[in-house]
Amino acid sequence: MxxxxxxxxxxxxxxxxxxxxxxxxxxxxxxxxxxxxxxxxxxxxxxxxxxxxxxxxxxxxxxxxxxxxxxxxxxxxxxxxxxxxxxxxxxxxxxxxxxxxxxxxxxxxxxxxxxxxxxxxxxxxxxxxxxxxxxxxxxxxxxxxxxxxxxxxxxxxxxxxxxxxxxxxxxxxxxxxxxxxxxxxxxxxxxxxxxxxxxxxxxxxxxxVTMEDRGDLSALQFLWKIEGSEVDTSAATKVKETGILENSLPGWESNIKVSGWIGTSRTPKELDSEELGNLNGIVVLSRGRLFHENILDRLNDGRLFTKYLTGQIEADFLDANDKPDIATSDRQRVQEDDERYIALIAFLKSALNKVESKWSDWRKKHEVEKAKEESPALKQWLDGLPSGFRKSAESLIAQISSIPVDNDVDQKLMFKHGVIAFERMKLRGSTDEFGHSLTNPQQLLELLGDRDALEASLYRDIVNSRLDAIKQFNNLLDQDAKEKVLQEYLFNHLWLLDPSWERASGSEAIESKLIAEGVIIDDLTKKEELGRVDIAYKTSAGKHLIIELKRAGASVTLHGLNEQGTKYFDKLKKICRSLGDKNPNIEVIFVLGKEIPEESSNPERIKHSMNAISPGSRIMYYDGLIHSAQNSYASYLEKSKELDKLELLVDNI
The missing domain is CATH 3.30.565.10 (Histidine kinase-like ATPase, C-terminal domain)
Known part of the structure; x- marks a missing residue:
């Protein structure tokens, strides 16, 4: 036996x-x-x-x-x-x-x-x-x-x-x-x-074993059936749109046909199966069994939509009885120089071109609908955009929706950044550039993170901070409140005194010498004894600024200011020369609450007295600062309502 x-x-x-x-x-x-x-x-x-x-x-x-x-x-x-x-x-x-x-x-x-x-x-x-x-x-x-x-x-x-x-x-x-x-x-x-x-x-x-076990059908958002195919797609329960693809190419013999289906998922992540591995591929079958495990890899197609693709096609002509066997020994791939395989590649390239044209429109439509449904604030923003901007904005939202994220919180954060980024692009007039970037997620992320976008975000931050300062000035009615706000803001925001002093900074070395000389009093009690509210030293664009705030209710004389300013100038000039600056550009600025008598009787005398201290030295008034800030930043104030609405919208997404 x-x-x-x-x-x-x-x-x-x-x-x-x-x-x-x-x-x-x-x-x-x-x-x-x-x-x-x-x-x-x-x-x-x-x-x-x-x-x-x-x-x-x-x-x-x-x-x-x-x-x-x-x-x-x-x-x-x-x-x-x-x-x-x-x-x-x-x-x-x-x-x-x-x-x-x-x-x-x-x-x-x-x-x-x-x-x-x-x-x-x-x-x-x-x-x-x-x-x-x-x-x-x-x-x-x-x-x-x-x-x-x-x-x-x-x-x-x-x-x-x-x-x-x-x-x-x-x-x-x-x-x-x-x-x-x-x-x-x-x-x-x-x-x-x-x-x-x-x-x-x-x-x-x-x-x-059933068709539902495939895993790919249940992940489909859009489905294209090849004409004449009798395929069971009952497991594709989430499909939003369907299309038809031709089953052959011009010039093919009548008995050579392709059947099956091609589909796309909502996100690439949905095609990543722990049990099956990555389902981002198109399997080819012949005579009802696997013939090529993933022909998508052989197309060398790097377009974005291919990352969402899956499918199954049948091409019985690959395994015709009267033709040589082109399957490899393990029957999972084929000999790629065979004319039948070359014909199949040509068919798929043609089919995928048709898939892409529909995919872009369908995805934009459904991703935007989903985003609007989940976020009323986002719907309000999109619906409120002018028609010329809305199309680009919808493309942006569709793109963000499809980027794989771990949870809804992350996606909402991306929507917030997307809205702000789009509004920045509107200010720059670059929404066309923004729209062109949407075909590639990496380009999109780079665009959101580029230097211009960063500067635009800083611009908005500056607008907000300045609006806050101006609003507080505008709302202050009593002198004590004005005094408190000025102390807090003036030395940190010199633009309120002069819009050109954007980047003023203190000089600790000189300031310490001014304190030693008694020009700057670093003790609050002594300040109060001397009747001085505050004094500080700043540098800006090559200038040395000595700024003194008088109490809003204090009465001062022009002679007293001239004498005080001259002393400040002489002390600072001496310090600067000892540090190597032979011709320092020094300005002394007094900020007052009450007008001095010469303001109405002899303004030229005030100008002469201040110039006698140093060219550029001057007197400013609290109320004048409010008026000047309102005039200088009128455009900011005009934009404030729009920015406030945007801020509220972003917070609600």
């Missing part, structure tokens, strides 16, 4: 092709499922027992006799379509035969060290079976035997009553995969003939 079976193949070929040909369990099980299809099976039961390192694959097909086992199953390279003259190309039930090279059976050795096969052919009374192991095959190779002879199974070890049963033992853990669920999903993507329509059912650990 031990010599009942014989595998006629060079054992070195068996060693290399069988053990190393396939890389994962899904590819191996695919071969067994394809064999069951070719055997006219209606049910395949796959059971995975991880605890005992066993996988059982059982079908209810026509089964095999001992002769079939030897001449067909154990014969590596058996080409059924050519050598079986009765049902070679089509099964008894009319199914197109999937198998072609006769190498798939070797794939079992890729994941298992021990294999048992038992079968019973329709019409025969008893079953038979064999056992093979990698260890025995390697022994035969080492002994240079011409063939490997599997061991026959004992009668009491046989359990099959219909079809064929394959038991894989001593499973290689590295090839077993992540989970049973992952295998179910992968098989769902590798066959298009699963289901009642084809009378072909697959169970994994008792649970049927």
């Amino acid at each position: 031990s010599d009942l079976y014989e595998m006629t193949v060079d054992l070195n070929v068996l060693d290399h092709l069988g053990i190393n040909l396939y890389s994962n369990i899904a590819a191996v099980i695919t071969e067994s499922v394809a064999n069951a299809w070719d055997a006219d099976a209606e049910l395949i039961e796959i059971n995975i027992d991880k605890e005992n390192d066993l996988i059982t694959i059982k079908d209810n097909g026509i089964g095999m006799s001992i002769s079939d086992m030897n001449q067909k199953y154990l014969r590596v390279g058996y080409r059924r379509r050519v050598e079986d003259t009765i049902t070679g190309e089509v099964t008894a039930k009319g199914r197109p035969v999937m198998g072609r090279k006769g190498l798939g059976k070797l794939s079992l050795f890729s994941i298992a060290n021990c294999i048992e096969v038992q079968s019973i052919k329709d019409g025969e009374a008893s079953a038979h079976g064999l056992k093979m192991s990698i260890a025995d095959i390697k022994d035969s190779v080492r002994l240079r035997e011409r063939s490997y002879k599997p061991v026959s199974l004992e009668v009491d070890a046989l359990s099959v009553t219909k079809g064929t049963q394959i038991t894989l033992g001593e499973i290689k853990r590295t090839r077993l995969g992540k989970s049973v669920q992952a295998l179910r999903r992968r098989l769902a993507r590798r066959f298009s003939v699963i289901g009642e329509k084809f009378n072909f059912k697959i169970l994994i650990n008792g649970q049927p």
Whole structure:
């Protein structure tokens, strides 16, 4: 009985092709499922027992006799379509035969060290079976035997009553995969003939494999069916728009057609499956089984929308019986220089061009609708934009919506920054530039972060801070309040005294010497004793500024101011010269609450007296500061209402 079976193949070929040909369990099980299809099976039961390192694959097909086992199953390279003259190309039930090279059976050795096969052919009374192991095959190779002879199974070890049963033992853990669920999903993507329509059912650990297990259909937002295709897309429950693609290219023969579907997800992240890996790809099937695992990779198409693509197309002409076999040994890729493959590439490029044209419009429409629905404030902003700006703004919102984020809070933050950025671009007149950047997320992020955008944001911050200062000035009615605000703002915001003093800064070295000389009194009690509210030293654009605030109700004389200012000037000039500045530009500025008598009787005398201290020295008044600020920043005040509305809108997004 031990010599009942014989595998006629060079054992070195068996060693290399069988053990190393396939890389994962899904590819191996695919071969067994394809064999069951070719055997006219209606049910395949796959059971995975991880605890005992066993996988059982059982079908209810026509089964095999001992002769079939030897001449067909154990014969590596058996080409059924050519050598079986009765049902070679089509099964008894009319199914197109999937198998072609006769190498798939070797794939079992890729994941298992021990294999048992038992079968019973329709019409025969008893079953038979064999056992093979990698260890025995390697022994035969080492002994240079011409063939490997599997061991026959004992009668009491046989359990099959219909079809064929394959038991894989001593499973290689590295090839077993992540989970049973992952295998179910992968098989769902590798066959298009699963289901009642084809009378072909697959169970994994008792649970049927369905189209819903694919994972890609449930992620679709938009779907394009290829005309004439009868594909089950019932699992695509979230589809918002559908389209039709032609099934051939001009110049193709009438019998050459493509079927299937292409779809896009709402975000690339939705195509990233923990169990399946990245679903961003288009699988190609022929005769109902996987022929090319991801043809999208071969298109070299870097357009943004391809990151959202998934799909399944069938091209039976790739595996025509009267043409050479162009599938690789593991039947997951093809020979790319074949004219049929080149034609398929041309078809897909044409189809994807049509997909992109619709995708952009549909995505903008639905992403904007979704964003508006989730954020009334965002809807208010979009609806309030002039029509010339609205289209670019909607493109921006659609782009932001599709950027993968971890949670809703992050997306809302992006919307806020997007709104502010768009408003900045409006001020710059650069919304066209902004719109052009929306085809590439990286360019969008770079544009939001460039130097001009940063300056625009600083501009808005300056507007807000200055408006706050001016509003407080404008709302102050009593002198004490004016005095308090001036003390807080004037030395930190010199623009209130002169708009050109934007970047004034203090000089600690000179200021310390002024304190030592008694010009600046650094003690509050002494300040009050001397009747001085505050004094500070600043530098701006090459000038040295000594600024003194008098109490708003204090009465002063022009003579007193001249005498005081001259003393300040002389002291500071002496200090500057000691530090190397021989001709310092010094101005002394007094800020008063009450007008001095000469203001109305002899203004020229005031001017002469101040110039006598130093050119540019002068007297300013609190009320004059308010009036000057209002005039100088009238445009800021005009914009304040618009900015306040924008601030409220952004806070509400």
